[in-house]
Amino acid sequence: MRFDLTDLRLFLAVVDAGSITHGAADAGLSLAAASERLRDMEALGEVILLERGRRGVSPTEAGEALAHHARVILGQIRQMHGELGEYARGLRSTISILANTAAISEHLPERLASWMAANPQVDLQLKERQSLEIARSVAAGHAEIGILSAAADMAGLAVRPFAMDRLVVVVSKGHPLARESRVRFADLVDEHFIGLAGGALQDHIDVQAGRIGIRLKTRVRLRDFGAICRLAGADIGIGIVPETAARRAGRSSGIVVLRLSDDWATRQLVVCTAERAELSIHARSLLDHLMSA
Secondary structure (H helix, E strand, O other), X not given: OOOOHHHHHHHHHHHHHOOHHHHHHHOOOOXXXXXXXXXXXXXXXXXXXXXXXXXXXXXXXXXXXXXXHHHHHHHHXXXXXXXXXXXXXXXXXXXXXXXXXXXXXXXXXXXXXXXXXXXXXXXXXXXXXXXXXXXHHHHOOOOXXXXXXXXXXXXOEXXXXXXXXXXXXXXXXXXXXXXXXXXXXXXXXXXXXXEEOOOHHHHHHHHHHHHOOOOOEEEXXXXXXXXXXXXXXOOOOEEEEXXXXXXXXXXXXXXXXXXXXXXXXXXXXXEEEEOOOOOOHHHHHHHHHHHHO
């Protein structure tokens, strides 16, 4: 069985996602290329690795065995790169991190800056995901470090506190809600929203809307919290953003900030690694830095 590292990374990504389409995207391959690689892996091994169904894929017993060994091999490769990177200037090391929207936009840039400046030989593969997906991926060994909401299932993870993340509503000074100090999400069902153009936070908000049986009326979607605040200040609609972003944009955008009283709007962010994970030297250094910042 001549599986290369790309094969192993792809197989783990597919198993982790429960989908060949999503696994191929995570592995940086087209669906056609990923499907061909998976077929070749099964043909070379003369064994069925994946059960394919209408709702996705799941590993067979042989697939579970391959996934276990793939995690061990890829973990050893990461550790090797990290340790050799201490001695060889030309060899670069990469640390894989998954984080939710608030962590990536509001907390990580400042914390990462000094560490990356001190470790120029290390690259970070940083991807935005929802908290439930982060927990599952890190526990499965698909990423070394995750930053996510503490409300997610933490089975198989070692967890440490990271930061508090509060979501707030931003409205213009002339908006009827501007007289309030806090609102419930259910009170906003008739409002027009300025949303995020994709991302884990917008998915989280849409899920909460679905739970109370509504679909948000979205006028426009933007990629930046500051832009959302500026349009909210111009009375184009209302937005839901992290409190840190709202406070930063408050004076220049002319918004009023309202606290969301729903439980899901206040989240404890945590840093996680897989239980008993053997992190590379650089990943351990970064983890210690994130906890001390």
